[in-house]
Structures are given as structure tokens and as C-alpha cells.
Amino acid sequence: MKVVITGGGGFLGSQLALKLIERGNLIGPSGAPEPIDSITLFDAHFSLPIEAMQTEEGAAVDLALLSGDMGDRDAVFSVIDRDDLAVFHLASMVSGECEQRFDDALRANLDGGRYLLEALREREGKPRLVFASSVAAFGGEVMPDCVTDSTKCTPQTTYGMTKVIGELMINDYSRKGFLDGRSARLPTIIIRPGKPNAAASSWASGMFREPLNGEPCYLPVHRDQCHPVLGYHDVIDSFIALHEADPALIGDDRAFGLPSHRISVAEALTVMEQVAAEFGIQPGLVIDDPNPAIQSIVDTWPTATNGTRALKIGVPEPKPLKEIVRDYVRDFVVT
Numbered sequence: 001m002k003v004v005i006t007g008g009g010g011f012l013g014s015q016l017a018l019k020l021i022e023r024g025n026l027i028g029p030s031g032a033p034e035p036i037d038s039i040t041l042f043d044a045h046f047s048l049p050i051e052a053m054q055t056e057e058g059a060a061v062d063l064a065l066l067s068g069d070m071g072d073r074d075a076v077f078s079v080i081d082r083d084d085l086a087v088f089h090l091a092s093m094v095s096g097e098c099e100q101r102f103d104d105a106l107r108a109n110l111d112g113g114r115y116l117l118e119a120l121r122e123r124e125g126k127p128r129l130v131f132a133s134s135v136a137a138f139g140g141e142v143m144p145d146c147v148t149d150s151t152k153c154t155p156q157t158t159y160g161m162t163k164v165i166g167e168l169m170i171n172d173y174s175r176k177g178f179l180d181g182r183s184a185r186l187p188t189i190i191i192r193p194g195k196p197n198a199a200a201s202s203w204a205s206g207m208f209r210e211p212l213n214g215e216p217c218y219l220p221v222h223r224d225q226c227h228p229v230l231g232y233h234d235v236i237d238s239f240i241a242l243h244e245a246d247p248a249l250i251g252d253d254r255a256f257g258l259p260s261h262r263i264s265v266a267e268a269l270t271v272m273e274q275v276a277a278e279f280g281i282q283p284g285l286v287i288d289d290p291n292p293a294i295q296s297i298v299d300t301w302p303t304a305t306n307g308t309r310a311l312k313i314g315v316p317e318p319k320p321l322k323e324i325v326r327d328y329v330r331d332f333v334v335t
């Protein structure tokens with residue numbers, strides 16, 4: 001079967017591709033595990049390390065990198081070119097970008113999502129689709145501190161609005177029998193390697209990454225700030241678990257909040273320092289640098305998630321925070 005990962009040039013998409021190459025199979029349209037013969041990463045941009053991932057000729061999985069824009073209907077249809085497909089829809093403009101570029105956000109996240117669903121609708125059978133949604137689906141005055149799958153979706157950002165509409169479209173395309181979609185509402189995923197990005201949650205990775213890389217970290221939020229986080233290995237395993245989950249267990253609400261850790265900045269920094277000591281790293285300084293614009297967006301987010309429904313259908317329990325930080329050092333920090 002063929003796997004398509006939109007946003008496959010990004011952090012989670014590229015990690016997912018590596019995991020699927022290693023795993024070698026997924027449940028196909030037959031309802032049984034089928035070998036993956038090809039993976040296409042569809043993205044507007046690819047960075048160098050991902051280009052280096054291309055598999056060698058003759059490898060069991062043919063990995064293709066396809067540059068294209070989700071807002072280009074023909075490009076999206078061109079990638080959905082087989083019936084034996086599994087799709088992971090991760091392409092998205094991030095929260096900070098969506099606030100600044102409203103029209104682009106509608107084009108990439110809403111139009112792009114709909115083109116993908118329409119392309120899948122034209123295929124035979126009911127391809128499985130996993131969509132990366134976000135806890136930004138929640139927000140505002142009615143939001144409790146800990147969100148559950150029964151919490152009303154009241155997003156307070158354009159990004160969050162596009163995620164909720166994506167979830168609703170997936171529910172309806174699935175109800176109509178056009179495809180078999182499942183959405184994962186992600187908390188903030190740590191620790192993102194590389195440079196800070198335009199997400200308002202960028203500091204949640206930065207407070208580990210910069211010090212562990214021996215660089216200073218400028219903290220835009222206060223140290224009591226609590227935040228729901230999940231490790232990148234856990235979220236990749238959760239995407240795969242959602243894909244593999246028995247359709248009979250999914251029900252009519254196909255959006256599943258993922259479990260997470262509720263951690264404060266102060267707790268995170270303590271764990272970062274402990275892991276740095278284990279690996280003999282001298283961490284960079286953490287400098288308080290309050291940013292009211294970022295703090296005001298973060299103030300609209302929940303501080304904890306309840307992933308009970310997701311756990312029931314096979315999503316794994318999150319690893320302890322210390323393990324997540326150790327994974328990052330092993331995977332991305334040269335010690």
C-alpha cells in the first residue's frame with residue numbers, strides 16, 4: 001500500500017515517515033495489515049536532512065518527496081493516485097503564521113484540507129485518514145483548565161478554527177462513507193529540534209532545546225505557566241495507533257484528545273537540568289524575557305488534557321517527561 005504524509009517535510013511528518021519505514025506495514029483497505037511499498041511526503045518545503053532520507057534504489061519502501069501547495073487542488077489530487085492508500089494529514093500553517101496571514105491560513109488549512117478529502121472521496125473503498133488537530137480547538141471563557149473530548153470547541157485563534165472545521169469535515173465525510181477519518185487533538189509536542197518556529201508555543205520546546213544545545217533561552221512566558229505536553233515519539237505512536245484502531249471502536253465523534261503531561265516551566269527546567277547533568281552537558285542560561293503578545297495567546301489555551309477516549313482505542317500512555325528529554329538528547333544533541 002501507499003502512504004501519503006502531507007506536511008511530510010515538517011518535524012512530525014518526517015519522524016512519522018522514519019517510523020513507518022521501520023514498521024513496514026499498516027492496516028490497508030482489506031482490513032488486514034498490508035506491506036507499505038511507497039511513502040510520499042507532500043510539502044511546500046523540504047529541509048536538507050529530510051532530503052537525505054530518500055531511500056536507496058531497490059529498498060522495500062520507495063520514499064518520494066513531492067513539493068506542492070495544499071492550496072493547489074491539482075497538486076493535492078495528483079498525490080492521491082491509488083486506492084490502497086493510508087493518509088496522514090499533517091500539513092498546516094502554524095498558529096503564529098495563521099494569526100498574521102488570515103487569507104493564506106484559510107487557503108492552506110481549509111481549502112487544502114477539503115481538496116484532500118475530495119481527492120480521497122474519488123477513490124474506491126474507504127481509505128483511512130489521520131488528521132493532526134490541536135488543543136487550539138479549545139479556548140476562551142468557557143474553557144476549563146483540563147479539556148476533555150466533551151469540552152465545547154471555542155477556538156480563539158484562526159489556527160484553532162481551521163482545526164475544528166477540519167475535524168468536522170472528517171466526521172461528515174466519514175459518516176457519508178467517503179473515507180474513514182480519525183483526528184488527533186495534539187497538545188504541544190516536545191522537543192522540536194532545530195530553530196524556534198512561528199508557533200506561539202515555540203518556547204515549550206525552546207526551554208529544553210536551547211539550554212541543552214548550550215545556547216541561551218529567552219523565556220516569553222512566566223515560570224508558573226503550566227502547559228500540556230507530549231513527546232514526539234509518543235505522538236508518532238499515537239498517529240499510528242489511531243490509524244490502526246478498529247473502525248468499530250471509533251464511534252461518530254472521530255476527534256480524540258491525546259493524553260499529555262501538565263508541566264510548569266519551572267518543573268520543565270528542573271528536569272532539563274537533571275538530564276543535562278546525566279549526559280555531562282553544561283546547559284545554556286534561561287533568561288526571563290516576558291512577551292505580552294505570546295503570553296496573551298498562551299493564556300487562552302488549556303493547561304491539561306484528558307486522553308481517556310484515545311487511550312481506550314489503543315493510543316499509548318505518554319512516556320515520563322525525563323524519558324522524553326533523554327530521547328531528544330540521544331536523537332538530536334551531539335554529546
Ligand SMILES: NC(=O)c1ccc[n+]([C@@H]2O[C@H](COP(=O)([O-])OP(=O)(O)OC[C@H]3O[C@@H](n4cnc5c(N)ncnc54)[C@H](O)[C@@H]3O)[C@@H](O)[C@H]2O)c1
Pocket residue numbers: 006007008009010011012013042043044045068069070071089090091092093094108112132133134135186187188189190201
Ligand atoms: N508540533 C506541535 O506541537 C503540534 C501541536 C498541535 C498540533 N500540531 C499539528 O501537527 C501537524 C504537524 O506539526 P509539526 O510540528 O510537524 O509542524 P511543521 O510546521 O514542522 O510541519 C508542518 C508542515 O506543513 C507544511 N505546510 C504548511 N503549509 C503548507 C501548504 N500550504 N502546502 C503544503 N505544505 C504546507 C510546512 O511546510 C511544514 O513542513 C500540524 O498540522 C500541526 O498543526 C502540532
